[in-house]
Amino acid sequence: MPVQDGVRGTDLGVRRTWRACLLGGAVFAVGMAGTTLPTPLYGHYQDKFGFSELTVTIVYAVYAFAVIGVLLLAGNASDTVGRRPVILAALGCAAVSAVCFLLATSLGWLYAGRLLSGLSAGLLTGAATAYVMELAPRDGAARATLVATAANMGGLGCGPLLAGVLAQYAPWPLYLPFAVHLALVACSAVVVLWLPETVRERRRLGTVRPQKPSLPPQVRPVFGPAATASFAGFALFGVFTSVSPAFLAESLNERNHAVSGLVVAMAFFASTAGQLAVGRVGVSRSLPLGCGLLLVGLALLAGALLWDLLALVVASAVVGGIGQGLAFRAALSAVAQASPADRRAAVISTLFVVAYGGISLPVIGVGVLTGPMGLEGAGLVFIACMTVLVTSSAAYLIKRPVPAGA
Structure with a gap:
């Protein structure tokens, strides 16, 4: 009986570990969904603010420039200060980005929203990928890679799908998608606070080098x-x-x-x-x-x-x-x-x-x-x-x- 209890306890521990891994993947997906959320809404913004297709592409590119900047300046931050602080910072940027789109009364708000979205993605990509893999059991590297990959690209795919469905079949097409995402980000922050930190030797933020x-x-x-x-x-x-x-x-x-x-x-x-x-x-x-x-x-x-x-x-x-x-x-x-x-x-x-x-x-x-x-x-x-x-x-x-x- 003690052996059976030990096996049962091990199985329970493995299930809890995989649950933490999947929750980490869900947080990753929510964060990445916000980066593609505006995609089907640009036509609405063009009608509202009267800008050209060139402006649409520049607004979109601001996101990529922000990601590149974060990768160069702070891509290794989570190795130093821990996964959870960096992921929470990324979720904070995602939340402020959603608020920018909710308050958008001019083109400048869109630039600010996309910039913050890029900062969020740049912080989240490396930290969340490592976090998901570290939360998995030691012998689950292949499955953890699958979770991280599906969360990253699946989250990017869910963003335009969610926004498109809400914009087409629900009221307030320029507001409801970002309000829903803001609620999902808040829930994700609570999950991250509940999950354990996986970096054991953490240092101060000032030790992060570009x-x-x-x-x-x-x-x-x-x-x-x-x-x-x-x-x-x-x-x-x-x-x-x-x-x-x-x-x-x-x-x-x-x-x-x-x-x-x-x-x-x-x-x-x-x-x-x-x-x-x-x-x-x-x-x-x-x-x-x-x-x-x-x-x-x-x-x-x-x-x-x-x-x-x-x-x-x-x-x-x-x-x-x-x-x-x-x-x-x-x-x-x-x-x-x-x-x-x-x-x-x-x-x-x-x-x-x-x-x-x-x-x-x-x-x-x-x-x-x-x-x-x-x-x-x-x-x-x-x-x-x-x-x-x-x-x-x-x-x-x-x-x-x-x-x-x-």
Whole structure:
């Protein structure tokens, strides 16, 4: 009987540990959902404040610049001061961002909201990923990685879906989505306060030092094509989340906010599936395969722009999302494996900086070209540029594949 009691106690401890891990994942998802919440609402803001498509892309890009800044200046903060303080700070930024959107009476409020949303994502991404994995049982690393991946990309997908459904079928389309998210953030803060801290040796905030982008010589052969594929994949996501609602409304006359939110959400959900498939496909095959699917996704998007077909937009979101997920997780695994242990965090931060550059810079380019060329013309120029980048990366990977052990 004592043995049975011990086994029963161990099982109970494992269940409690997994419960903590899943709750940490739920907090992660809520935080990331706030970063994509405004996506299907930009048309409403354009009507309310009278700004151009270029302004939409700049408002969107402010988020990416804020993420890059946090990754460079405080990406390692949770290793120093603890996971919970950083996650609570990220949730605080998310809450203030929601308040900015609730109070928005001019364009400046949108810039402030997106800036704070970027700060939240930059703080949350590294800290919450580590926290979810540390809360899991010691032998549950693979499942914990699944929880963290699903929480990150699933949360990003749930944001536009939630906002689109509420904006279409509930009152106060510019207020209710952010009020709901604010309530979810408050509940998440309570959960974090209940969960244990996983960093045992914590130091003062003043000991946090900025991380410089770093690229050791042995990483460079892998980093080039990996970063190029990551840049292109995130650029495709950037275009989907910033201008696809406008394309659906203007070119396809699809003004249902739930539909536009669902299309964006499908890209993120497909990315989750792609990331999960890397374990079966293998890193060495996932990078070129991801590049190939990105090319197919770009071709489908070009067809959607040329022939104004919603089905091709959906297909592009799914195929491109799977390709992005395959390529990015494989890129992350490859550069991490090639990096020396004492430089790994800096190399990964550099990869994330390149990836988030893909969300911001090409999106602004599309916005600049929309005025003289129209949304379709600007989108085709974007697709042509991304096709060159992805093709170059894929050709390099075919000639010099990533080692199977990476």
